[in-house]
Amino acid sequence: MTLWTPDPTFYPSPRDAAGAPAEKLAYVAAFDRAAARPDALAVIDTDPSSPAYGTVAGWTDLPGTGDELHHFGWNACSSALYPNAPHPHVERRYLVVPGLRSSRIHIYDTKDRISPELVKVIEAETLARRAGYSRPHTVHCGPEGLYVSALGGADGRDGPGGIAVLDHTTFEVVGQWELDRGPQYLAYDFWWHINQDVLVSSEWGTPSMIEDGLVGELLLGRKYGHKLHFWDLRKRAHVQEVDLGDEHQMPLELRPAHDPTRLYGFAGVVVSVEDLSASVWTWFHEDGRWQARKVISIPAEPADADRLPPLLRPFGAVPPLVSDIALSVDDQRLYVSCWGTGEIKQFDVSDPFKPVELASLRVGGIARNDPHPADPSLPLRGGPQMVEVSRDGRRVYLTNSLYGAWDDQFYPEGVGAWMAKIDTDAFTFDPRFFPHGDDFRGLRPHQVRLQGGDASSDSYCYP
Numbered sequence: 001m002t003l004w005t006p007d008p009t010f011y012p013s014p015r016d017a018a019g020a021p022a023e024k025l026a027y028v029a030a031f032d033r034a035a036a037r038p039d040a041l042a043v044i045d046t047d048p049s050s051p052a053y054g055t056v057a058g059w060t061d062l063p064g065t066g067d068e069l070h071h072f073g074w075n076a077c078s079s080a081l082y083p084n085a086p087h088p089h090v091e092r093r094y095l096v097v098p099g100l101r102s103s104r105i106h107i108y109d110t111k112d113r114i115s116p117e118l119v120k121v122i123e124a125e126t127l128a129r130r131a132g133y134s135r136p137h138t139v140h141c142g143p144e145g146l147y148v149s150a151l152g153g154a155d156g157r158d159g160p161g162g163i164a165v166l167d168h169t170t171f172e173v174v175g176q177w178e179l180d181r182g183p184q185y186l187a188y189d190f191w192w193h194i195n196q197d198v199l200v201s202s203e204w205g206t207p208s209m210i211e212d213g214l215v216g217e218l219l220l221g222r223k224y225g226h227k228l229h230f231w232d233l234r235k236r237a238h239v240q241e242v243d244l245g246d247e248h249q250m251p252l253e254l255r256p257a258h259d260p261t262r263l264y265g266f267a268g269v270v271v272s273v274e275d276l277s278a279s280v281w282t283w284f285h286e287d288g289r290w291q292a293r294k295v296i297s298i299p300a301e302p303a304d305a306d307r308l309p310p311l312l313r314p315f316g317a318v319p320p321l322v323s324d325i326a327l328s329v330d331d332q333r334l335y336v337s338c339w340g341t342g343e344i345k346q347f348d349v350s351d352p353f354k355p356v357e358l359a360s361l362r363v364g365g366i367a368r369n370d371p372h373p374a375d376p377s378l379p380l381r382g383g384p385q386m387v388e389v390s391r392d393g394r395r396v397y398l399t400n401s402l403y404g405a406w407d408d409q410f411y412p413e414g415v416g417a418w419m420a421k422i423d424t425d426a427f428t429f430d431p432r433f434f435p436h437g438d439d440f441r442g443l444r445p446h447q448v449r450l451q452g453g454d455a456s457s458d459s460y461c462y463p
Contacts, residue, residue, distance in 0.1 A: 006088040009452040010078045012462040014258040014329045017078065017391045023450040024050070025057070026388075026397060027095060027116070028419065029069035030443035033404040038062040039069045040443055041097065041108060041116050044419065044435060046395075046450075054421075054433040056440070058114035062106060063121065067099025068404055071447045073139030075107075075146060076168065078458040082194055085143035090168055094119070095449065096146060098136035100403075101211070103127055103156065105136055105148065107171050110451075120171050128154035130173035131164035135207050138189050142459070143233070145174060149190050152207040159206045161187025178231075182238030186225040189253055192233055194459045195260040199231040200283065202251045202267060213405040214311070220273055222246035228254075228267060228283060230290045242292045244281060247274045251281070255327040255334070255456070257352070261463045264352050266334060267292065268325040276300035276315060278322035280336060282352045296355050298322065301341050303367035309412050318366045321410070323402050324386050328393040329455050333358075333424070335387050339402055340410065341365050342383035346427055359427035363420060364400060366410055372420055374434035382407070382415040388448040389424075389455035396422040401444035417444050 011017040024047040031039040043058030062069075075094035080087050095116060097106040103124035108116035128134055133150035140147045146166040153159050162184070163177035178184075188204035203225020204210060209218055218224060226249055228242045244251055248269045256265035264284040271278055280296035300317040312318065321340035327333070327349070334349040342365020347355040361384075362370045369379035382400030389396050398420045401407055407415040418436035420429055449457065 004089070006081065007076065007091040009092045010080055010088065011458070011460065012078070012081055014331070014460050017453065017458060017460065018329045018393065020391050020452065022392065023390060023452055023454070025114070025451040027110070027449045027451075028399065029072055029097065029446045030440050031067065031069045031404065031446065032065070032443050033407070035066035035068070035101070037442070038065055039067045039099070040441070041095070042440060042445065043114055043116070048432070054435060056435060058116070059441075060108065060115045060117070063118060064102070064104070066102050067104060068101035069097060069446060070100040070403070071138045072097040072449065074141055074449070074453070074457055077141040077453060078460050079142050079194060082143050082461050087168060092453065096139045096148070096166070096171070098139065098148060100135055100137060103134040103136060122171065122173060126173055127164060131176045133162060133164050133176070135161070136164070140191060142192065143194065146171070147177065147190070149187055149201070151187055151204060151210070157206065157208040159187070160185045161206065163190060177236055178238075179235065180237040183241060184229045184238055188225065191254050191256050191265070192459065193256055193260070193263055194233070195461060196263060197233040198263070199233045200254055200256065200265065201229045201231065202254050203227055204250055204252060210403070211405060213409045216311070219249060222249065222273060224249045225251060227251070228292055240290050242283065242290055244269065244292060247272050248279065249273055252323065253325050255325055257331050258327065258329050258460055259331055259463050260460055262331070266325055266327060266349070266352070268322045268336065270321055270323060271319050276317055276319040278320040278338065280322065280325060280334070280355070293353065295353055296336065296347065298336070298338060298345075301367070307367040309366065309410055311409050312366070326387045326389045326396070326455055328389050329391050330393060333393060335389060335396055337384040337387045337398065339383040339385045342368050342370055344384040344387065344396070344398060344422070346424070361422065361427065361429065363429070372418065372434050372436075373429050374431045380416060380418060381411045381413065382418070386447045388450060390450060391453060391455065393455070394424055396424055397448045397450070398422070399445040399448060401446050404444070407444065415444060419445055419448075
């Protein structure tokens, strides 16, 4: 639908976004590990004044089974105001929801309804034929189209992975984004410094490397991703790769500075094969080239073997397994989820090269099973995994499932299902907000998107 004036949830600057009204709904992707039932979008009431606060207020089942919902995004966001490719008369209305296992992409309408309504399905065959990709993963609304990263090539097992582009309005697959991919083969996340025409991408593995779980031989053989790639966004061409060192396996989530005048960002690395630590790196441009520097290191924690899954018993320790990071819209706070140890950390990153840890909370964890304060007698499995920050930076939302096959390896007794909210000023869990267990109808919750946008959904054109 065309609007006469820009959508009020589009903001020229991060400062404007931080002053926006608080979200009243959160959309949560939830999946059935057994692929016997449809995955779903759960809609959570996040309005503290509502009698339904902290409960599932809406629910939409997908039309099929076996999708394994993972990451999803909005059809339009503040990047619509980008002066070099403006499209300000679209609206933030549709959720673009890929199935990581099925390679289908679902389009859901959220306008004037609590439970989203399906309006289009892009079949796997269409994505493969038009873009040459499978296993769609991350969605960003950007200049000239919707960008969707994919882990696999058209065959659904091998690479190269890359980025497909969808039309903003019709959601038709336009084609493959890359004109010159250079040495890039593995794919995972991507984002950009939009004013400088720079795109950044990270690496995980091909579908055959991840879909049956973490493969020990590949990990110890240092075969998973360990590089960042930098691209010319306008020319769609690879410019440079930065190798973090092959001991640093799986640099996954990327979080560029929201201030469009700043040329740096953060990348989370899942594990070091040398000591099971996890890390966060800052990328930057200096002396005419892209560089990356490790700025946070989180060590593994010793644990009794009888508290560990078979995969970890030989090591006698729990790796942090940093699987997500989130940067507040004002670029002042970085949140790091340690899914293995069950910890969420808050860092002051006002100096992006010298982060200072401010606070941490524990919930779940492989060896600890720490409870939520809303139910101190309930041990929790899983840990802080997906983390999302509200635009004003005052609230952080967590869910506990990472990826089906990996859940089963690290939490073989079952990962459970729960969602939590942190009030960031006091850095405490909100005891009123704890949807869990049967609230998710037997599905596992993964990524969260907030009504009107969040800290991981938009890129801004003005400081």
